[in-house]
Amino acid sequence: MTHPENDKEYKGLVVNEGVENLPQVNPYATFHRRKQVLTAREYFEGIREGDRTRLSQAVTLVESNLPEDQKIAQQVIEMCLPYAGNSIRLGITGVPGAGKSTFIEALGTELCKADKKLAVLAIDPSSERSKGSILGDKTRMNELSVEKNAFIRPSPSAGSLGGVARKTRETIVLCEAAGFDTIIVETVGVGQSETAAHSMVDFFLLLQVTGTGDELQGIKRGIMEMSDGIAINKCDGNNVERAQAAKVSFKNALALFPPTQSGWKPYALACSAVEKTGIQEVWDMVEEYIRFARENGYLEYRRAQQAKYWVYETINAALLDGFYHDPVIEKLLPQMEEKVLNNQISSFIAAKELLDTYGK
Amino acid sequence: MTHPENDKEYKGLVVNEGVENLPQVNPYATFHRRKQVLTAREYFEGIREGDRTRLSQAVTLVESNLPEDQKIAQQVIEMCLPYAGNSIRLGITGVPGAGKSTFIEALGTELCKADKKLAVLAIDPSSERSKGSILGDKTRMNELSVEKNAFIRPSPSAGSLGGVARKTRETIVLCEAAGFDTIIVETVGVGQSETAAHSMVDFFLLLQVTGTGDELQGIKRGIMEMSDGIAINKCDGNNVERAQAAKVSFKNALALFPPTQSGWKPYALACSAVEKTGIQEVWDMVEEYIRFARENGYLEYRRAQQAKYWVYETINAALLDGFYHDPVIEKLLPQMEEKVLNNQISSFIAAKELLDTYGK
Numbered sequence: 001m002t003h004p005e006n007d008k009e010y011k012g013l014v015v016n017e018g019v020e021n022l023p024q025v026n027p028y029a030t031f032h033r034r035k036q037v038l039t040a041r042e043y044f045e046g047i048r049e050g051d052r053t054r055l056s057q058a059v060t061l062v063e064s065n066l067p068e069d070q071k072i073a074q075q076v077i078e079m080c081l082p083y084a085g086n087s088i089r090l091g092i093t094g095v096p097g098a099g100k101s102t103f104i105e106a107l108g109t110e111l112c113k114a115d116k117k118l119a120v121l122a123i124d125p126s127s128e129r130s131k132g133s134i135l136g137d138k139t140r141m142n143e144l145s146v147e148k149n150a151f152i153r154p155s156p157s158a159g160s161l162g163g164v165a166r167k168t169r170e171t172i173v174l175c176e177a178a179g180f181d182t183i184i185v186e187t188v189g190v191g192q193s194e195t196a197a198h199s200m201v202d203f204f205l206l207l208q209v210t211g212t213g214d215e216l217q218g219i220k221r222g223i224m225e226m227s228d229g230i231a232i233n234k235c236d237g238n239n240v241e242r243a244q245a246a247k248v249s250f251k252n253a254l255a256l257f258p259p260t261q262s263g264w265k266p267y268a269l270a271c272s273a274v275e276k277t278g279i280q281e282v283w284d285m286v287e288e289y290i291r292f293a294r295e296n297g298y299l300e301y302r303r304a305q306q307a308k309y310w311v312y313e314t315i316n317a318a319l320l321d322g323f324y325h326d327p328v329i330e331k332l333l334p335q336m337e338e339k340v341l342n343n344q345i346s347s348f349i350a351a352k353e354l355l356d357t358y359g360k
Numbered sequence: 361m362t363h364p365e366n367d368k369e370y371k372g373l374v375v376n377e378g379v380e381n382l383p384q385v386n387p388y389a390t391f392h393r394r395k396q397v398l399t400a401r402e403y404f405e406g407i408r409e410g411d412r413t414r415l416s417q418a419v420t421l422v423e424s425n426l427p428e429d430q431k432i433a434q435q436v437i438e439m440c441l442p443y444a445g446n447s448i449r450l451g452i453t454g455v456p457g458a459g460k461s462t463f464i465e466a467l468g469t470e471l472c473k474a475d476k477k478l479a480v481l482a483i484d485p486s487s488e489r490s491k492g493s494i495l496g497d498k499t500r501m502n503e504l505s506v507e508k509n510a511f512i513r514p515s516p517s518a519g520s521l522g523g524v525a526r527k528t529r530e531t532i533v534l535c536e537a538a539g540f541d542t543i544i545v546e547t548v549g550v551g552q553s554e555t556a557a558h559s560m561v562d563f564f565l566l567l568q569v570t571g572t573g574d575e576l577q578g579i580k581r582g583i584m585e586m587s588d589g590i591a592i593n594k595c596d597g598n599n600v601e602r603a604q605a606a607k608v609s610f611k612n613a614l615a616l617f618p619p620t621q622s623g624w625k626p627y628a629l630a631c632s633a634v635e636k637t638g639i640q641e642v643w644d645m646v647e648e649y650i651r652f653a654r655e656n657g658y659l660e661y662r663r664a665q666q667a668k669y670w671v672y673e674t675i676n677a678a679l680l681d682g683f684y685h686d687p688v689i690e691k692l693l694p695q696m697e698e699k700v701l702n703n704q705i706s707s708f709i710a711a712k713e714l715l716d717t718y719g720k
Contacts, residue, residue: 224616311696320676
């Protein structure tokens with residue numbers, strides 16, 4: 001075990017100074033200070049050694065909003081970064097009822113059998129409010145949750161989308177450093193969560209169900225054009241014909257879209273998560289894409305773009321938060337909106353007055 | 361003619377104080393101070409009386425970047441606002457080569473014959489750079505430009521997209537106050553310009569041409585899902601069959617999209633701007649939509665949302681501009697990006713360091 005103080009690289013980052021002088025205690029006995037007892041390096045070494053408990057604890061730190069937890073979390077992430085990146089990152093979206101959990105359970109089990117190490121994460125900014133968090137209930141994935149090669153983590157509990165997404169993105173780093181070679185990020189097609197998920201994965205899969213009306217209600221426009229592939233789930237029982245027809249329809253629709261930046265042509269497949277048919281084909285599509293994008297350099301390019309995206313996204317969110325949470329602005333904004341809606345002043349004058357007020 | 365000083369409502373907004381005491385001169389003779397000679401109220405009254413010259417001059421003020429011009433422009437806009445809003449605002453996008461100019465000429469001529477008063481505006485942030493500005497050359501619309509009911513204005517010359525879009529949006533207000541009941545905003549499917557156009561119109565039309573490859577290259581993914589309707593142009597000569605087939609393909613594709621927020625179901629039509637066939641049908645689609653959206657309240661809702669959108673958009677752009685044009689940030693940002701790309705620090709740490717630097 002290396003103490004950060006003995007490690008030049010991490011000088012100046014030591015936050016647990018003095019803790020080492022306390023009498024040694026069982027960390028599990030000192031519940032209220034449990035997290036403080038370990039140093040960043042201890043978490044890091046545990047993660048690298050494949051210690052699941054350490055990984056889970058570190059993810060808890062990443063998810064914590066306490067400044068002292070965040071300080072250690074950032075050190076752990078920084079130590080893990082050089083070991084991150086060696087995974088296939090797959091995003092999966094779809095409306096509630098598309099069968100995401102069952103699909104991930106079926107796909108995940110196959111991947112584990114093929115000796116992949118799989119981490120399943122989620123982005124669901126509504127998780128706290130609705131209490132019906134995706135992945136919140138691990139027991140929905142009975143089979144997968146007992147696989148020794150699988151690590152399932154529910155969505156960080158709510159906050160701003162930016163906060164939730166950031167935590168998930170940082171958790172990917174920890175999981176990759178822990179040796180997971182396949183990361184699945186699940187999201188619901190709500191709000192901007194799929195944009196966030198899209199911005200941290202290599203392949204974005206839209207899980208679709210047949211039907212033209214209600215089944216599509218929940219999904220936002222724009223997601224189809226964002227996806228690298230579509231899987232029509234529930235191609236089973238007396239639904240096979242409809243699912244196959246849907247596959248063809250989506251195939252034709254995708255062909256009308258302008259080409260993707262990578263040159264990849266997204267396509268649609270049918271599968272049944274319940275009957276476990278067509279699942280391997282979906283994974284083959286993902287791997288086919290990865291080979292394609294690795295070869296033409298797009299995979300590397302996309303990851304670099306994503307890393308930059310999160311720099312800008314974080315900065316932008318902080319700047320806008322500062323403005324919109326300013327008490328004076330919070331009071332003035334509704335009045336200005338009202339004037340704009342009543343055609344008393346233009347949108348631009350309203351904006352200028354608000355900015356001038358903020359500048360003072 | 362009312363002088364602003366005599367009008368309680370505009371007290372405090374008087375910027376031409378003293379000008380009235382100068383000897384009266386022919387405004388067209390004093391070129392270097394031409395714009396200063398008129399008061400905001402004079403522009404406003406000219407606009408309301410349908411004086412094209414005054415309208416053009418006021419638009420020039422709106423487009424000017426000089427603070428003294430902007431001051432008057434904003435007063436004119438404020439005076440015009442209560443008289444704005446009584447028009448159908450139609451956005452038209454499509455790749456270069458889709459025949460936008462010819463289409464607008466054909467549609468515009470029909471509208472003028474039906475006694476509509478039509479203003480044709482444009483958003484093209486590249487106009488200065490490329491010199492190939494859309495609408496830059498009015499002579500491309502020979503027939504329309506001589507119609508007494510048509511007012512054609514090229515894109516404001518370049519600057520940021522936000523600046524160009526703002527000027528176009530403000531020009532809409534002036535045109536509506538001048539009695540134009542139909543506004544067309546043309547844009548190219550480049551960058552974010554179609555998002556800007558989409559955010560100021562009632563109906564967003566995608567002008568498409570047949571073909572599966574090169575013709576679609578220029579159009580950005582996402583535009584199709586943004587459009588309220590598609591017109592397949594160049595349905596003429598030996599292209600009729602292909603255009604009709606494309607119409608069916610797009611119809612099928614649109615049916616797969618999730619429903620729009622308004623409940624409107626976008627559809628595709630074929631037309632020929634050159635042969636002037638199918639043009640009326642496109643306009644019928646626009647009017648059908650307007651009736652539909654007016655009835656269910658969506659039209660009003662969309663306009664209110666747009667007005668708010670431009671408040672937020674203007675504020676956000678100003679806040680971000682302030683940050684990214686800060687000299688210290690401009691120097692530090694590339695270094696931070698490099699560290700992120702080399703996996704030395706996380707995107708979030710980089711963002712935090714930049715924000716901390718800016719805060720100092």
